[in-house]
Amino acid sequence: MSEHEQKTDTPSRRQFIGASIAGLATLALVPGFRLIEIGNARSPDQPASAAQRWGLLIDTDKCASGCTACVTACDVENGLVQTGRPRTDAQWIRKVELKDKSTGESHSLPLMCQHCAEPPCVDVCPTGASFKRADGIVLVDRHICIGCRYCMMACPYKARSFVHEVLTEQKAHAPRGKGCVESCTLCVHRVDEDRQPACAEACTAAGHDAILFGDLKDPNSEISKRLKSRNTTQLRADLKLNTGVRYQGI
Amino acid sequence: MRGLRLLALALGAAAAAVAFAADSGRTPKPNIVIEKGDKCVAPAEEMRREHMNMLKHHRDKTVHEGIRTTQHSLKGCIDCHASSKNGSVVGGRDNFCQGCHDYAAVKLDCFECHSTRPQPAAQARAATATSGNKP
Numbered sequence: 001m002s003e004h005e006q007k008t009d010t011p012s013r014r015q016f017i018g019a020s021i022a023g024l025a026t027l028a029l030v031p032g033f034r035l036i037e038i039g040n041a042r043s044p045d046q047p048a049s050a051a052q053r054w055g056l057l058i059d060t061d062k063c064a065s066g067c068t069a070c071v072t073a074c075d076v077e078n079g080l081v082q083t084g085r086p087r088t089d090a091q092w093i094r095k096v097e098l099k100d101k102s103t104g105e106s107h108s109l110p111l112m113c114q115h116c117a118e119p120p121c122v123d124v125c126p127t128g129a130s131f132k133r134a135d136g137i138v139l140v141d142r143h144i145c146i147g148c149r150y151c152m153m154a155c156p157y158k159a160r161s162f163v164h165e166v167l168t169e170q171k172a173h174a175p176r177g178k179g180c181v182e183s184c185t186l187c188v189h190r191v192d193e194d195r196q197p198a199c200a201e202a203c204t205a206a207g208h209d210a211i212l213f214g215d216l217k218d219p220n221s222e223i224s225k226r227l228k229s230r231n232t233t234q235l236r237a238d239l240k241l242n243t244g245v246r247y248q249g250i
Numbered sequence: 251m252r253g254l255r256l257l258a259l260a261l262g263a264a265a266a267a268v269a270f271a272a273d274s275g276r277t278p279k280p281n282i283v284i285e286k287g288d289k290c291v292a293p294a295e296e297m298r299r300e301h302m303n304m305l306k307h308h309r310d311k312t313v314h315e316g317i318r319t320t321q322h323s324l325k326g327c328i329d330c331h332a333s334s335k336n337g338s339v340v341g342g343r344d345n346f347c348q349g350c351h352d353y354a355a356v357k358l359d360c361f362e363c364h365s366t367r368p369q370p371a372a373q374a375r376a377a378t379a380t381s382g383n384k385p
Contacts, residue, residue, distance in 0.1 A: 042316070044317065044318040044319050044320075045317060045319050046317070047311075047315035047316055047317055048315060048316035131314065133314065133315075133316060134315070134316075135316070139313070141313045141314065142363060143309060143310075143313070166362075167363075169365075170363065170364065170365050171365060171369070172325060172328075172364075172365040172367070172368075172369030173369065175363040175364040175365065176363055177362045177363030178362070180363075188316065189318075192316050192318055
């Protein structure tokens with residue numbers, strides 16, 4: 001009986017609130033949405049969590065031969081200056097052209113640190129500078145790196161660079177200097193702000209949309225859905241490194 | 251009249267000399283110019299002794315765990331203490347970091363890799379928020 005009374009009470013109350021402070025109710029909705037956003041994006045005081053694993057899916061059918069938008073965006077974002085000495089210049093992404101000699105079929109693709117789940121660079125690092133973050137991003141802690149370059153030899157993708165020269169005018173979010181090894185950070189400073197890496201953004205801006213960034217552990221993310229529905233490849237899958245960067249169409 | 255003026259001048263000079271002696275003590279002190287903010291994240295005494303430990307602790311948290319709070323970050327130091335003259339915390343004896351480190355003869359390694367200038371993060375982020383893209 002009391003339950004029934006409550007039920008009849010509730011709508012009238014709702015109507016009253018709705019009619020009298022509609023404006024406030026709208027305001028209350030906004031924080032509601034904000035809460036969901038904050039639930040997805042990590043706040044700055046929270047550590048990266050193993051609940052996520054960040055990765056990329058690169059569609060080589062969409063990647064245009066000759067386009068270097070991702071490479072340029074990476075250089076600009078991270079302050080990599082190309083001096084015209086390619087043997088010693090740092091390079092975090094490079095474009096690779098694949099061609100099947102018998103059929104003439106060719107593909108273009110960007111190649112960067114594959115953010116392996118079992119990274120060989122981390123295995124061989126003598127100081128612990130090479131490490132994998134909880135969310136799967138493989139990084140170099142330059143405070144600890146001694147520049148021995150074992151990781152560069154261990155990496156099957158040739159993804160790492162050694163900084164040979166004194167640098168100036170680094171970006172505040174991408175500190176880097178002579179004597180350390182470095183590689184694609186998956187734009188970790190952007191990921192921590194809930195933004196996508198510069199290469200993915202530039203690819204979309206260039207109209208190709210070939211690089212998709214997302215959480216491999218979230219079954220509802222776009223990247224997970226595509227990995228589930230399409231035939232995708234890990235480069236050198238025979239090494240069983242479980243790469244975070246996957247390719248489609250090769 | 252002239253005598254009075256001379257006396258005033260002499261008194262003024264004496265006062266200035268006393269003030270100078272009190273300021274510098276027996277040894278010269280580094281010229282510390284604090285550009286922005288009236289209060290640091292900890293009292294000056296503590297900052298002088300502990301800033302390197304705070305920075306080191308914070309850097310490990312940031313690099314390895316992705317914790318990007320600003321209280322003990324190097325970026326935070328630079329944002330407040332970069333010189334209004336050259337926009338940097340290093341460059342000369344009047345610059346906040348270099349002034350003290352030169353005085354204490356302690357090598358300053360941070361800026362071989364780290365930027366010495368405040369990053370226009372707030373502006374960049376505001377632009378990002380409006381355009382939805384990196385500027």
